[in-house]
Amino acid sequence: MSSNNVASFNEARRVAIFGGTHGNEMSGVTLVNLWMMNSREEIQRKGVETQPFITNPKAVEKCSRYVDTDLNRAFTTENLSAPHGKDLPYEVQRAQEINRLFGPKGSSEAYDVIFDLHNTTSNMGCTLILESSKDHFNLQMMNYIKKAIAPDSCPVLLNEDPGLKYATARSVAKHSVGLEVGPQPQGVLRSNIFEAMRIILKHALDFIELFNEGVEFPPCTVDVFKVSERMDYPRDSNGNIIAMVHPNLQDCDWEPLTPGDPMFQTFDGKTIPYEGAGAVYPTFINEAAYYEKQQAFVTTRRETLAANAIRKV
Amino acid sequence: MSSNNVASFNEARRVAIFGGTHGNEMSGVTLVNLWMMNSREEIQRKGVETQPFITNPKAVEKCSRYVDTDLNRAFTTENLSAPHGKDLPYEVQRAQEINRLFGPKGSSEAYDVIFDLHNTTSNMGCTLILESSKDHFNLQMMNYIKKAIAPDSCPVLLNEDPGLKYATARSVAKHSVGLEVGPQPQGVLRSNIFEAMRIILKHALDFIELFNEGVEFPPCTVDVFKVSERMDYPRDSNGNIIAMVHPNLQDCDWEPLTPGDPMFQTFDGKTIPYEGAGAVYPTFINEAAYYEKQQAFVTTRRETLAANAIRKV
Ligand SMILES: [Zn+2]
């Protein structure tokens, strides 16, 4: 795929935009519905076939994250190869269907790019989520978007640790891009979050059009936050949460947390400090959907990735 | 009940604090669970029997607003007098049970005071909700709380219009007080919102203790926001929402909205202004739970209520 440090990729002709992978994350649900109904030209680009798609319509209908199980954890080899049947959880059936339509995952017939649109209750701004530090096409896209939206920023979260990553809906594509925009409560549509997501998509599609037209992108570097560790809430011996995210940490996604800094506040007013070995950059701080996953936030560490030049084959 | 402009009330010996009337509003759920388990002394007052109570345990278990129907709309005469049966919606059965435990509604055996703890995704701060402008006991309590928390503020929302008010869980008591604190996403516990709610409850219970001890409260006035009108999102002919709360209005609960001010923003970027006859004070702006009730916000108008002096019988 690479020669003289220039990585070559086929044109990215088949692109999908997923909304409603979590049915109560309203920016993606609303944008995808809008694009499916009457504003298709907004996502059309020369030489690109862009497919807006509601991934979990039953969850969207109920305005809940999921019906039976988290769709964005359901794209495991085991699920995708399970014998088809009505007794499977709804989201597993749906994962198989999405895999047929946009995959099969890992095959040459899979879609070129899938964008998956999410919202978070955390103060994460416009976060791009990468699943591989080796995907030079995606790294070039992140670099393009970051430059296009400057002086606004969009942090890149790299989640490639096999012990921490999960089987996402977007992982069906050759190049998968998660977009996580917040803060926005579940079930709410905020205009600022909606417009921020829309602008990121615009630049991402512009990048694909330029690439397909033959533009060569020179080598670059991309600063990322690499997922390091999941942190749970403090609990008593019965598993009940006994503390909240400390007010000094709440809403401070991407800011350094250094040993000794306040991390949690117990219900009786005691501060629990961070006691790690060095500075980390927390994110997904106090995300509503992660209480059930026993996660108060994740820590990340900063890294700079090198991207090769890319051009089309 | 009143003589020489002094209203007399019996001591308020039986007080309940409801949490989890909506199962995904975490401040009340957490406070009530805390008080039930091991911090009862925090809500104990001399001469007052305070009962913390989870009103909708099944919804709390699911971390959803309700299971079958909104419990905080279920305390109608029709529901409370319906023949008991397992085929009734869960929340109607639960309303009957709560009415037996803390009512019967409208009877002399009913609890003296019920506080019902709610959260909102709207930027409403600590809002006290009154269901009657004639309840001098409650008006005096609001006045006491407002003075106690100054310079912080707590707006009082008056909802007594028969066409707009609804059959709340707290309406079972002789004096019902709603507490609505935000902004906080559903399913999230924020330390600032948690502590703000806790402080209001502290002052409310202090007031009851003082009243029971025989303190006479002199006449006073209470500034309130009286619910005026429900405003829905703009919709197309199929009923689909076509606009969002305008960024100039979002998070501006309690601030004046005057004719011509931006109110909504359509998905294609057009501004829809407010076209009422005069200034109103919107609140419950972009509350997650009110999308299904077809309500983008409510308008209110400012009024000053006069409260008689009160003392115990
Ligand atoms: Zn999501």
Ligand SMILES: [Zn+2]
């Ligand atoms: Zn509520």
